[in-house]
Amino acid sequence: MKPSAPDIAPPETTTPAPAAKPTLMARFKALLLEYGPVAFALYWLSFGLSMVGFWAAIRAGFKPEGVGAQAGTWGAAYVATQLIKPLRLGAVFVLTPLVARIPPVARFLERNRHKWSDLL
DSSP: OOOOOOSSOOGGGSOOOOOOOOOHHHHHHHHHHHHTHHHHHHHHHHHHHHHHHHHHHHHTTOOOOSGGGGSHHHHHHHHHHHHTHHHHHHHHHHHHHHHHTSHHHHHHHHHHHHHHHTTO
């Protein structure tokens, strides 16, 4: 009688499980570690431009419906800005490395990288 083959493969033949995709906050933290104040500034610049843009659109005659309609102009602009947060974060992830290639920005990052890499 032959011994039956085990149901489990030997450890050396198993393939490792693929690494889990990092969370958005983990990716944003890694972006901050690499590019520091450039990523931080682009994030807040995108927030400010979106907020002012929505405020101007509402003041120019765009009539929001739903929750934002009862909140006033700045409140509606804030709600709209929060609704496009994934798009703004995507823009920050794409634009930060491009802005960091600009020579004065690249020199700034090289000279000051040690200042923020210890903070996070």
